[in-house]
Amino acid sequence: MSPSIVLFWALVAVVVAAAAGAALARNLVYSALSLGVCLAGVAGLYLFLQAEYLAVIQMSVYVGGILILVLFGVMFSRDLLGNQTRPSLPARLLGGITFLVVLVAAARTAWVAAHRGMLQTVAGSLSVVRSAPEEWPGTIASNAPIHLGSLLMDQWLAPFLVIAILLTVVLVAALGLVRKELP
Amino acid sequence: MNDILLAGPEHLGPYLAVGALLFAFGILACVTRRNAVGYLIGIELMLNAGALNAVAYGRFRSLEAAAEGQILGLFVIALAAAEAAIALALVYAVFRNFRDVDLDLVRTLRS
Secondary structure (H helix, E strand, C coil): CCHHHHHHHHHHHHHHHHHHHHHHCCCHHHHHHHHHHHHHHHHHHHHHCCCHHHHHHHHHHHHHHHHHHHHHHHCCCCCCCCCCCCCCHHHHHHHHHHHHHHHHHHHHCCCECCEHHHHHHHHCCCCCCCCCCCECCCCCCCCCHHHHHHHHHHCCHHHHHHHHHHHHHHHHHHHHHCCCCCC | CHHHHHCCCCECHHHHHHHHHHHHHHHHHHHHCCEHHHHHHHHHHHHHHHHHHHHHHHHHHCHHHHHHHHHHHHHHHHHHHHHHHHHHHHHHHHHHHHCCCECCCCCCCCC
């Protein structure tokens, strides 16, 4: 095993363990902090996918912005340590069942390109994924940030503008929601 | 399943497995949490799973699709930021009216 493979699997383990901590930790501060570890680990996975720009954005927006917001929101909680408001038994049962259902559904789905055999059987019927190879197509040069920028300004201009309008609306709406006199 | 375990960073399987686990943990948090912020943490986990799947599939489809997958991930991150801002504003509004963010307490319309 080469060092990069060991590093990759260590990163995967950290991401999954941090996600479990974020979902299960009783103390909400621990939960928010392990969410931060999980988000940083996903940024590392983006690096493995050669999406360096996205990894930087993930670190600055998610870990730098959203996580601070969540930590700020944690302060509103009266029962921070989770001693009084434990999930009820039906909620735990329902949560465990949905968790297992989602995992089993994901494991039983015929993910094209995840298995060599399925690639040949399924790819013929789905033209969308016909080009999906099991391993990635070499090192790519087309994902440099400058390429992303030109693509964003050319082919993806309409969704980009919609996102821009949405962010403006969200900013105003958030200010309106926290105003002193709530209608 | 053994194929996935033998794979490395240049295979699609591990990314899909991580995405599925993140999504499942997000659902678990959303179902069991009574605190509004804990619920928000679950939603962030699920959004991250979606973005990771988009980037991974784009990377493994073709050279042109790699950049498109990243743009999709970029949009997901922007939407997550917007969603977090609105959710925190709502949490604050709920906190001001109810003095707590326990979702079980917020049922004014019912009683």
